[in-house]
Amino acid sequence: MCGIAGIRSQKYDIVKLIEGMCLALRHRGPNASGQWQNLTSKIALGHTRLAIQDLSDQGSQPMCSQCKRYVIVFNGEIYNHLKLRTMLNEHTWRGFSDTETLLTAISKWGINETLQQLTGMFAFALWDQKLNKLYLCRDRVGEKPVYWGILDDSFVFASELKALKTIADLKFEIDRNALALYLQYAYVPAPYSIYKNIYKLEPGSLLTADLNNDQVTFENVKLEKYWVQSKIAIEGDQRPISFDENTAIKKVESTLLKSVEGQLLSDVPVGAFLSGGIDSSLVVSLMQSISDKPVKTFTIGYNDSEYNEANYSKAVAKHLKTDHREKLVTVDDVISLIPTVPNIFCEPFADSSQLPTLLVSEFARQSVTVALTGDGADELFGGYNRHTGISGVLKPLMALPFPLRMALSHSIKLFSPSSLDKMYKYAIKPLGGALSYSLPGEKLHKLSNVITAKDYTDYYFRTCQINQNIDTLLEFEYQADEESRDVLFENFRQVENYVMSMDFDTYLNGDILTKVDRSSMAYSLETRAPFLDHQLIDLARRIPIQYKICRGHGKIILRKILSKYVPNDLIDRPKMGFGVPIGSWLRGPLRPWAEELLDENLIRKDGYFCVDKVKQMWLEHISGKRNWQHQLWTILMFQAWLMHNREI
Numbered sequence: 001m002c003g004i005a006g007i008r009s010q011k012y013d014i015v016k017l018i019e020g021m022c023l024a025l026r027h028r029g030p031n032a033s034g035q036w037q038n039l040t041s042k043i044a045l046g047h048t049r050l051a052i053q054d055l056s057d058q059g060s061q062p063m064c065s066q067c068k069r070y071v072i073v074f075n076g077e078i079y080n081h082l083k084l085r086t087m088l089n090e091h092t093w094r095g096f097s098d099t100e101t102l103l104t105a106i107s108k109w110g111i112n113e114t115l116q117q118l119t120g121m122f123a124f125a126l127w128d129q130k131l132n133k134l135y136l137c138r139d140r141v142g143e144k145p146v147y148w149g150i151l152d153d154s155f156v157f158a159s160e161l162k163a164l165k166t167i168a169d170l171k172f173e174i175d176r177n178a179l180a181l182y183l184q185y186a187y188v189p190a191p192y193s194i195y196k197n198i199y200k201l202e203p204g205s206l207l208t209a210d211l212n213n214d215q216v217t218f219e220n221v222k223l224e225k226y227w228v229q230s231k232i233a234i235e236g237d238q239r240p241i242s243f244d245e246n247t248a249i250k251k252v253e254s255t256l257l258k259s260v261e262g263q264l265l266s267d268v269p270v271g272a273f274l275s276g277g278i279d280s281s282l283v284v285s286l287m288q289s290i291s292d293k294p295v296k297t298f299t300i301g302y303n304d305s306e307y308n309e310a311n312y313s314k315a316v317a318k319h320l321k322t323d324h325r326e327k328l329v330t331v332d333d334v335i336s337l338i339p340t341v342p343n344i345f346c347e348p349f350a351d352s353s354q355l356p357t358l359l360v361s362e363f364a365r366q367s368v369t370v371a372l373t374g375d376g377a378d379e380l381f382g383g384y385n386r387h388t389g390i391s392g393v394l395k396p397l398m399a400l401p402f403p404l405r406m407a408l409s410h411s412i413k414l415f416s417p418s419s420l421d422k423m424y425k426y427a428i429k430p431l432g433g434a435l436s437y438s439l440p441g442e443k444l445h446k447l448s449n450v451i452t453a454k455d456y457t458d459y460y461f462r463t464c465q466i467n468q469n470i471d472t473l474l475e476f477e478y479q480a481d482e483e484s485r486d487v488l489f490e491n492f493r494q495v496e497n498y499v500m501s502m503d504f505d506t507y508l509n510g511d512i513l514t515k516v517d518r519s520s521m522a523y524s525l526e527t528r529a530p531f532l533d534h535q536l537i538d539l540a541r542r543i544p545i546q547y548k549i550c551r552g553h554g555k556i557i558l559r560k561i562l563s564k565y566v567p568n569d570l571i572d573r574p575k576m577g578f579g580v581p582i583g584s585w586l587r588g589p590l591r592p593w594a595e596e597l598l599d600e601n602l603i604r605k606d607g608y609f610c611v612d613k614v615k616q617m618w619l620e621h622i623s624g625k626r627n628w629q630h631q632l633w634t635i636l637m638f639q640a641w642l643m644h645n646r647e648i
Contacts, residue, residue, distance in 0.1 A: 002049050003025025003028030004074070004075045006045045012169065015044060019035060021046050023166070027522055028075070030050065033049070035047075036064075051267075061099060063103055076123060078101060084105055116226070122144055123138045134208075137205070147199065149193075161346035165645075174195065180470055186630070186633070193347060203229075207221060209221050229504055229537065233500070235542075240543065252561065271296035272295060273299070273527075275299060275309050276299070276316045277309070278562055280313075296325070297317050301329065302580070312570070314326060319570060331585060334355050338590075342637075349637060361523050361525050369525065371526070373528070376504075387554055389552065390495050394451075395495070408451060409451055413445065419441070450462045450463050460489075473610055474608065476607070583629035591622065608638075
């Protein structure tokens with residue numbers, strides 16, 4: 001895994017600037033750094049290397065093709081590069097890196113054909129010296145990031161925003177529309193970034209910049225998609241495969257096993273995150289089934305039983321006989337970590353599970369350089385409550401007259417989440433079974449917001465929005481973004497397939513993969529996600545919904561595969577996620593930090609948020625009247641990011 005950067009400018013000293021950009025990305029590639037410049041074309045490429053395959057200098061970058069036409073900086077892994085080498089068998093190889101394989105394939109087949117052949121995760125920049133064109137490309141799912149933009153007639157790109165911010169002469173202006181989106185979703189969704197004229201390249205996209213002219217404008221840039229997940233999801237929903245469940249189980253298991261096996265390709269130590277849930281447990285089970293020694297597994301735990309999964313992961317690890325390592329996290333660990341978050345994530349990001357992800361990444365890096373994860377399983381096989389509750393809860397409620405749904409929503413909101421938790425504890429939880437949920441009060445309050453949805457498209461966006469009514473929170477006008485609503489429910493037969501597809505294109509990419517990439521790379525740890533192999537995605541999207549979700553339970557097919565390796569009683573429990581008790585910590589040890597960032601004078605001076613609304617939320621939260629932890633965390637993370645950027 002690596003960091004990539006580049007600049008094409010007629011105005012600035014590109015040699016000096018590319019060095020600074022690479023320095024800002026050193027955490028992504030601590031093993032080596034390299035730069036390449038063409039002073040005639042006024043372009044410079046930079047690379048920082050975390051050596052995973054071919055640890056020799058033959059894998060160093062920037063790398064020039066043997067035909068001398070192309071120069072590449074590459075971040076990621078091509079898992080099938082050895083197979084591709086057999087297809088390019090007449091070529092004389094200089095080394096063993098997948099970067100050389102990729103560069104050779106492009107030289108022979110062209111970039112479009114090569115992209116169709118790749119299995120892997122990647123973001124790369126390719127300079128064509130013959131045509132004076134720059135290509136930026138991102139993998140199908142978006143596991144690896146790349147930002148790009150045009151500022152002051154200069155074309156710039158990098159793995160992270162902090163590399164672009166090293167160019168002091170460029171003026172970065174906060175995009176208030178992007179800020180509005182951030183407050184809704186707790187991340188800035190692609191293609192936007194927090195800054196105007198700087199964008200994220202979307203997953204499955206190829207950017208071509210024609211840089212023949214001295215002046216660079218957005219008219220010189222062409223964007224195209226070479227892979228579209230929603231099209232695959234729609235086709236699979238309309239024409240699912242017809243084989244029986246046992247056949248489906250065998251096909252999913254064999255395809256996932258092939259993915260796991262391919263992702264073990266490495267010249268450095270490999271391990272896995274293990275939460276004890278279905279996804280990570282299945283990945284580790286398959287790893288262990290093909291390994292000749294115990295797999296190194298890692299987890300963290302808390303003293304708070306509502307959030308602690310360490311005991312579950314320990315039990316799974318013991319059964320599988322992995323080499324398991326566990327770290328108990330304290331509040332002090334989190335408090336010491338928080339000041340580093342704005343720099344690590346580069347732009348506002350407020351999924352509070354970023355904190356344990358950072359901690360487990362730091363912990364794992366002490367023993368391995370690569371860690372496999374279970375990311376992507378929920379979005380493919382129906383793992384979230386907004387997937388599993390559609391048939392049994394949502395559809396019956398949506399069938400009720402709208403005024404009745406409004407009344408029901410109002411009735412739920414009469415009680416605080418903590419009061420509902422107490423009711424649940426004494427009246428419902430003893431019944432167990434399908435009625436067993438963690439954090440029921442929060443879930444009921446979320447339900448109260450979604451049962452008044454106009455349609456299933458509106459339902460989806462309500463379930464994934466952190467702040468429902470940002471008009472009352474913001475002190476400025478903004479333009480609502482409607483582009484993400486292009487893929488409508490009417491294209492799908494099954495509501496569940498629509499919601500899973502939307503989650504894949506938005507939440508998975510914008511939140512989950514961003515969180516894992518920044519957290520792991522902050523400690524020079526490469527993470528890999530076997531569930532995100534495109535062949536498994538193609539298969540999963542064609543599997544009938546009843547093999548995924550049944551009677552309020554999700555990931556049915558994964559549960560049945562996992563039962564071959566792990567007893568059901570070790571994994572049959574409510575989904576917890578990878579969270580932290582932010583709500584209680586804000587009332588306790590994090591309160592001084594939060595109150596400093598929420599200072600009325602500071603908020604009023606900046607002019608982004610309504611002081612009275614923020615004050616109301618904070619007072620209601622610390623009193624225990626309401627739990628505004630998620631909404632407050634979005635504000636706090638923006639405030640912390642803003643303060644950090646004032647200082648650099």
